[in-house]
Amino acid sequence: YVLRIALQMVNSKSRTNPLLRQESNSTANVQQQHRVAGHKNGLVMMQSQRNQASDGMVLTKDDAGQMLDQGSSINMRHASIDRISNLPNDLLYIIMSFLPALELVLTGILSTRWRRLWTSSTYLNIDVNQFGRYRGQKFCNFVNRMLRQRDSSSLDAFRLHSADTRDAGSWITYGIRHGSKVVLFSEDIEREPFNLDHGVVDFTSRCLKYLVLANVCLDANVFYPINFACPALENLELNDSSLEVPEISSGSLLHLDIDNCCLFEDLLISSPSLVSLCIKSPQHRAPMILTLPCLEVATIILDECFHSTEDLEDMDEVAEQEWGEIQHGIVGGLTKARSIELIAPRRE
Amino acid sequence: MAAATDDAGDSNEMIRVVSSDGEHFEMPEAAANLSLVLRHMIEDDCADAAGIPLAVVAAKPLAKIVDYCTKHAAKSSGLTIEEAEELKRFDAEFIEVDTDMLYDLLVAADFMGVEGLSKLAVQRTADLIKGKTPEQNRETFGIVNDFTPEEEEEICKENEWAFQITKPPSRLC
Numbered sequence: 247y248v249l250r251i252a253l254q255m256v257n258s259k260s261r262t263n264p265l266l267r268q269e270s271n272s273t274a275n276v277q278q279q280h281r282v283a284g285h286k287n288g289l290v291m292m293q294s295q296r297n298q299a300s301d302g303m304v305l306t307k308d309d310a311g312q313m314l315d316q317g318s319s320i321n322m323r324h325a326s327i328d329r330i331s332n333l334p335n336d337l338l339y340i341i342m343s344f345l346p347a348l349e350l351v352l353t354g355i356l357s358t359r360w361r362r363l364w365t366s367s368t369y370l371n372i373d374v375n376q377f378g379r380y381r382g383q384k385f386c387n388f389v390n391r392m393l394r395q396r397d398s399s400s401l402d403a404f405r406l407h408s409a410d411t412r413d414a415g416s417w418i419t420y421g422i423r424h425g426s427k428v429v430l431f432s433e434d435i436e437r438e439p440f441n442l443d444h445g446v447v448d449f450t451s452r453c454l455k456y457l458v459l460a461n462v463c464l465d466a467n468v469f470y471p472i473n474f475a476c477p478a479l480e481n482l483e484l485n486d487s488s489l490e491v492p493e494i495s496s497g498s499l500l501h502l503d504i505d506n507c508c509l510f511e512d513l514l515i516s517s518p519s520l521v522s523l524c525i526k527s528p529q530h531r532a533p534m535i536l537t538l539p540c541l542e543v544a545t546i547i548l549d550e551c552f553h554s555t556e557d558l559e560d561m562d563e564v565a566e567q568e569w570g571e572i573q574h575g576i577v578g579g580l581t582k583a584r585s586i587e588l589i590a591p592r593r594e
Numbered sequence: 595m596a597a598a599t600d601d602a603g604d605s606n607e608m609i610r611v612v613s614s615d616g617e618h619f620e621m622p623e624a625a626a627n628l629s630l631v632l633r634h635m636i637e638d639d640c641a642d643a644a645g646i647p648l649a650v651v652a653a654k655p656l657a658k659i660v661d662y663c664t665k666h667a668a669k670s671s672g673l674t675i676e677e678a679e680e681l682k683r684f685d686a687e688f689i690e691v692d693t694d695m696l697y698d699l700l701v702a703a704d705f706m707g708v709e710g711l712s713k714l715a716v717q718r719t720a721d722l723i724k725g726k727t728p729e730q731n732r733e734t735f736g737i738v739n740d741f742t743p744e745e746e747e748e749i750c751k752e753n754e755w756a757f758q759i760t761k762p763p764s765r766l767c
Contacts, residue, residue, distance in 0.1 A: 328736040329697040330719070337704060337716070344720030351756050355728050355749055356737050380759050391755040 331359045335366075343369035343403075346376050351392055365395055368402040370421065374409045374434065386413050393420050400425035400453075409434035415446035425453040427478075432460035432485075439488050444468035450475040460485040466492055489513060494533075509533060515579070523580075535579025544583045548590040609636065610645030611660070617653035618645055621660045625667035629659075630707025650705055655698035662688060662711050689718045693735055696722075727760075 333341075342350055342364060350364050350371075372392075377385045390413065404421030405428075408414040414431070421429050433440035442459075444467035449457070454476050464484070469491045472479065479496055483503040490510045494502065499517040508529045515523065516536040524545040525533060532548060580586050609626040611619050626632040626641075635646050648656065665688075669681050691699065696715060703711040723731055732739060741749065750757070 326736055327694075328738060329694065330735040331737055333697070333700060337700060340716050341719045341723070344717060345723060348756070348759060349724055349726075351753070352728050352760070353723070353731075355753060356732060357740050358745070360737075361749070377759060384758050387755055388759055 331357065335363070338363060339367055342367045343371075345371070347372045347389070347392060348376055351388075362397075365397045366399040367396075368399060370401060370403075371405045372417070373405075373407040374411065375407065381409060386411055389413065389417060393417065402426065403428035403430075405430040407432045407434070408440070410437045410440075414440060415443055418442075418447050422449060422451045422454060425451070427453050428456040429454060430458040431462065432458075433462060435461055435486060437461070439463045439486075442468045444470075452477060454479055456481040458483040458485070459487060461487060463488045463490075465490045469494075472496060504528065504533070523583075537579050537581060539582055541580060541583040543585045544580045545587045546580075546589070547587075609641050610643065611656065612645040612647045613651055613653040613656040614649055615653050617656070619653075619656055619660045621664050622667060625660070625663035628663045628667055628708055628710070630709075632706065648706070651702045652698065655695065655702045658688070658691075658695070658699060659702055659706065659708060659711065663708065666710060685714055689714050693722075 330338075342353065345353070347370065350367060353360050354362070354364050372389055374381050374385055377388070380388075401421060401424040404418075404424070404426040406414060406417055406421070408417075408431075410433075414433070418429065418431050431440075439461050441463045442465075444465070447468055449468070449471040451471075455478050457472070457476075457479060458481075460483075464487060472482070473493070473495045476496065477498055479498050480500045482494070482496070482499055482501070483505070484507050485503075485505045486507065488508045488510060489504075491513055492511060493514045493516060495514075495516045497518060500519055500521045502515065502517065502520055502522070503524045503526075505524070505526045506529070509531045512531065513533040514536060515533050515538075518538065519540050520538045521540055522543045523535070523538070523541060526545070526547045527549045532546075607623040608620045609623050609632065611621070611626070611632070613619070623636065626636060632641075632646060635641055640646060651659070665684055666681070669677055673681070689696075689699075696719060699711065699715045700719065703715055722734055726734070731737065
């Protein structure tokens, strides 16, 4: 579901206003807000997982086998004639796009009609939480075998939620190499940020339009292709991550969201086509923003942790100087925006 | 007449459609516009008193689709949060149908290009599959296990990796 919605967003020509994606009390058109709320349900799944909220895709049953035995909560009269198998492949693929990896694979043992269908499915939705107590080596084997059994069909969307799985890097690369327009990767929030090693993960892609990364470590090397080798990239969301990235300069990027990320070095945002920019709760420092000529909407939210980090207490004086500069750096780059929301904590 | 006309939109123009089995239905133009196919027909002035013939949509699913479009067209712009919630409830009740009707709606919504209904039906189908064993899914959808014993054995070997996560269905392996 997440994948489909993300893809719909990518495919939809009218861009939604990212301001509306927050719980803002704005008096914006309610209909639009409703529509965006639908998107939000899908796209902000990292947060919803963190909050343990069920979004329909995150099956949290402890035992996957047990889970499947229990059946879904929907009860209905059983069909006497098989009609679903007569649906055209295209419709079956769309239905399959809503299925998590395990259930997708299991459609292959329904009947001869279904046996190889899943191997051409263009959506992959792999979530470690679906695997209950098999989340270790068996999860790894499952995903590796599944990817090997897929035919060479290109992907539309690839979503992976993993927890301390070393192979995750190569799976992301699989998703990207197979032409996914939408790639969403999140490492379980309970785990350490997943290190995206540039020797394993290569973001180079002519197709990638929408990239969401959550709870990862990104350095300059792995980020380089995002700036220079993703000519179709329009949306980039970085959540709960550690960034050692000097610059976000992608020429095609329209929408950038950086939420709750640790900036371990100065970050300059200079993507010239940016239409919307949202930076929430940056840690250690705030990014610097070059004047962005196309910018329409900017949201910058600095919260308490921004300057009350105990580690930084000794550097209070320095921090104070930086504070001034940072504000200047942010606001200076936003001069072209039509709408700016800037929220900063009150200084004690 | 199956069309719900109680809360139609501004357009007073009624569009007539004819099902594959010859039944006539009426809906406001705004409702018909939710179908890509009907919208194009209306734009091309093909909507007349005789009604637009829909050769592959039978009366039963067409009645549902007319209901769906009429409801959604009446509530399409400037929704309040309550109205949006109500529409969501309508959708949830609307799609509580048996697999035969679900199949008809999938095919008809796809044919007529009613995007919202297509999504709703696809989501419902996926929800029915989710969280079930293959055997339960065969039962729900009437899918016949047509594998030969040899094929079954082959599938069991081939899917050993998947059966490590979930135990194989009793009729296989």
